[in-house]
Amino acid sequence: MKATALSKETRKVVKKRSWGTGEVKRHLAYLIMLLPGIIFLFVFSYLPLPTIIMAFKKYKLAIPPAGHWLQNKFLYSLFFKSPWVGLENFKFILNAPLFPVFMRNTIGYNLVFMAIGLVAAVALAVGINELRQRKAAKVYHTILFLPYFLSWIIVTYILFAFISPAGVIPQAFTALGMTPPQLYNNAKAWPIIYVIFNLWKYAGNGSIIYLSTITGFSQELYEAASIDGAGKWKQFRYVTFPQLVPTIILLQILAVGRILNADFDMFYNLRNGASAAYQNSLTIDVYVYEMIKSNPSKLYYPAAAAFFQSLIGFVLVLTTNSIVRKVEPEMAMF
């Protein structure tokens, strides 16, 4: 990627270098090793690429005539029988009444998750790192990481056990003589519920990178700071935090690249069908899925929405990556 004149020259030399003994054989072995992955990636990441043009067409189903080289019904219809409509499908999505809703939700939730997740992950990492009892610290971290491995469906059950009428929270209200809240029917409760459960599920996982980064810091700095009279807070503020900044920036930038990708399983399931929560649960992924299921003959509309999502994601990742490369070349993805 770093195309300096020198490295280009070097690469040319490398390319021109003749194949040594055993090198051809070795490369053949390497290519065979790569083969399963090459096939998988080709099928799942490259083969669908041309079908993205569906976003710019009005898909019409047609049967390929006998003898036509392309016998796949879908591909034949898409490439040969569906008229181009330009940006019409995108206009439909942009003008959809729900567009501002799912954009607000997707971006809004992601920003809040990023901010709160960052604070929690750094705090957890620092706390676990500072704890005197190393064994206890390990146990805590293990337990805090556990929710990461539970599916959102299980989380939906947990939430049900807490907020359904017989659940823990309404029961506690009743026991205290108060009216139990009906959280499934309370639209305003849902952003809070999502934030809580997102934190619950990902805080332990989020802290892992920070923890391993902190463990790698030189102890001498801390000793020096301590001798100079810095307490733990000042050590955090002036020693730990500045050293963490590159990692924080990198992870946040990567998160920005995924800002249009919402956790489908969470937003689709957690509300358990409660219609009051719908407006606050509709993210772009849920919208695309619902369009696929509700109108399978007009897949070009969700195709436009999905392409919009992929494209923005792609541009954001490239942009953020080039920023990372300028700030911290070591940490750039490519």
Place this chain on the structure above:
Amino acid sequence: MTSMTNITPALPKKKTSKYKDMNQLSAGANLVWNVLLIIGCLFCIVPLWIVIVASFTDNATLVMKGYKFWPAVFSGSAYKFLLSSGGGSMLVAYKNTVAATLLGTVLCVISVGLYAYPLSRTDFRYRRFFTFYSFFSMVFNVGTVAFYMLCTSILQINNTLYALFLPQSFSAYWVIIMRTFYRSNIPDSVIESARIDGAGEWRTLLQIVAPLAIPGFATVALFAAVGIWNNYFNALLLINKRELYNLQYTLAEILKSIQFLKEMAASSGGAVDTIKNLGDLPSESFRMAMAVVTMGPIILAYPFFQKYFVKGLTIGAVKG
């Protein structure tokens, strides 16, 4: 959960402690941290405990008195029902999920383990190209509709078991982790000496490198297995045959409608005795019992595999 966000304000308390020879947390701050982390851990464990307790509670009591920290009236009838014909569809879902998880995990470890190895070798000339080839899949997501059309109209794996594991059986993300693992754990000298001893690439990989890379494989395997076990979206999008539903999908449907639960019980074999059961279907505790058997394997396996993945992840996460 709020306890976690409260952790930061606790830090300044350290200011009150006197200077120490050892740069350790003061006893007070240490106690505060312990308390906060214990509260955090309780937030993680208590919800699971409540679900488990509910599954062992008599259904009528559960509906009447609600979810408790201890079963008001202990009953194993939800599990009995699950094991009887009533849980028939659940057993099918279990079988599908186990099969998909095993197949997908094996495929994933083999394909990722193989793909990452040449990328970790500096003597591989096309390293850059194949690194980019896999990276691209991470950077540009083809989107749900293209994926849906691929599976239904091109590969036609919808309504087959393949839909439950094939799309999850490789990931560029794991390639990066695995490649870094090879690089940082397998010294070049080991590979060089194997080569000098006349071992071919395959022998080097299988007999020298693979045994050293087991923690890396374990990490990939565990995450792949958990990913497939927990997968819901594939079944939602691509499966509409009852006999191919996986655990997460079945579980989600059961919570959405009690009707599904009844149909499930009715459709599963033994007609007469099942229908007799429908009246006293232990719906609520039965649901919770199913959640327990779905998360059970993960929770039981967790203490054993967590030491692997923390190691594998922290090594792999540091980009190389």
